[in-house]
Amino acid sequence: MRYEIRWRAIRDRRGRIEYRPLLPVELRTRAGLARYHFLIDSGADTSMAPRYAFPESASLWAKGRPRILQGASRKRDCRMIGRIHDVMVIVSEANLWLTLPICFVDADVPFVIGRDVFFDHFLICFDKAVLTTILETKGNS
Amino acid sequence: MTEVTPKGGCKAVVMRASHLPRPSRTHPRQFGKISELGLSNEEIAYLREAKNDDEWLRDWSSALLEKYARQYVAVRHQRVIAHSKSMRTLKMHLDARKIRFATIAFIEHPSEMIIYAL
Numbered sequence: 001m002r003y004e005i006r007w008r009a010i011r012d013r014r015g016r017i018e019y020r021p022l023l024p025v026e027l028r029t030r031a032g033l034a035r036y037h038f039l040i041d042s043g044a045d046t047s048m049a050p051r052y053a054f055p056e057s058a059s060l061w062a063k064g065r066p067r068i069l070q071g072a073s074r075k076r077d078c079r080m081i082g083r084i085h086d087v088m089v090i091v092s093e094a095n096l097w098l099t100l101p102i103c104f105v106d107a108d109v110p111f112v113i114g115r116d117v118f119f120d121h122f123l124i125c126f127d128k129a130v131l132t133t134i135l136e137t138k139g140n141s
Numbered sequence: 142m143t144e145v146t147p148k149g150g151c152k153a154v155v156m157r158a159s160h161l162p163r164p165s166r167t168h169p170r171q172f173g174k175i176s177e178l179g180l181s182n183e184e185i186a187y188l189r190e191a192k193n194d195d196e197w198l199r200d201w202s203s204a205l206l207e208k209y210a211r212q213y214v215a216v217r218h219q220r221v222i223a224h225s226k227s228m229r230t231l232k233m234h235l236d237a238r239k240i241r242f243a244t245i246a247f248i249e250h251p252s253e254m255i256i257y258a259l
Contacts, residue, residue, distance in 0.1 A: 009199050010249065011206065024195060024244075026188065032241025033184055035191045052228040053245070090175060092188040097178055099171035108213075108228055108247075121172055 003094040007131040008037060021126055021133045023113060026090040027055040033090070036111050040124065040133060044114030047102040048082065053111070054104045055087055067103050080105050094135055187242040194219060194244045203251060210250040215243040 007019040022037040036053060048069065054061050064083025082105035090097045100117050125134040175188070197219040213231045215223040222240060225231040235243060
C-alpha cells in the first residue's frame with residue numbers, strides 16, 4: 001500500500017514558509033492518545049523523543065535500554081543519555097500501527113523517526129517538488 | 142561467552158556473534174492495521190478529528206507564533222488547552238486536568254533558523 005503525507009508548513013515572522021517532512025504519530029498512553037509530529041530522518045540511526053512523551057508510567061522509563069546519544073557537535077557536553085523502549089505507535093495517516101524502538105531522552109530533544117525498524121517496514125520517498133512524503137509498505141509488512 | 146576485565150576493574154561481557162540474540166520467527170507481529178487494535182469509539186473519533194488540529198496549527202498567524210514561541214503547546218478542538226516552556230511541565234498540566242487526548246507540538250520562534258525542529 002502507498003500513502004502520501006503532505007509536508008508540514010512552518011511560517012516565519014516574514015511570512016516565509018518552510019516545509020518539513022513531519023509525520024503525525026499517536027502514542028497510546030495509559031489514559032488516551034497523544035499526537036506528536038516526528039521528523040522522518042534517514043540520517044538518524046534510531047528514533048528519539050523527549051522523556052516526557054514516554055507513554056507508559058514514568059517509573060518504567062528507567063527500565064529501558066540505556067543509550068548515549070551524540071548530537072550535531074562532537075563536544076562531550078552535547079552528549080545525552082536516553083533509554084530505548086519499544087512502544088506502540090499509531091500512524092493514523094496510513095491507518096497502521098507498529099512497535100517502534102524510541103530513545104526517550106531526559107531533555108527537550110526533537111521528535112525524530114530514524115531508520116531502525118521504521119525503515120524496515122516502509123519504502124520512503126521524499127518528493128520535495130510536491131512537498132510530500134511517500135510511504136509504501138513492503139511486501140513482508 | 143567471555144568475560145573481560147579491563148584495567149579499571151569492571152567486567153565487560155563479550156558475546157560471540159553466534160550467541161547474539163536473533164529475531165525470532167515466533168515473535169509477535171509488530172505491524173498491522175489500526176482496526177486490529179480494538180480502539181474505543183472515543184479513540185477512533187480522536188484520530189479523525191486530530192487532523193483538524195494539525196491544519197489549525199499550520200495556519201497560525203505570526204502573532205500566535207510569537208505568543209507561544211519556544212513553548213510546547215497542547216491543542217484540542219482548535220484551541221490551545223495548555224502550554225509550557227518544558228515538556229515536563231506541560232505533561233504535568235495535562236495529567237492534573239485529566240486531559241486524555243491532545244496534539245502536542247513545539248512552537249519555534251519565527252525568526253530562528255532550525256535544523257531539527259523540536
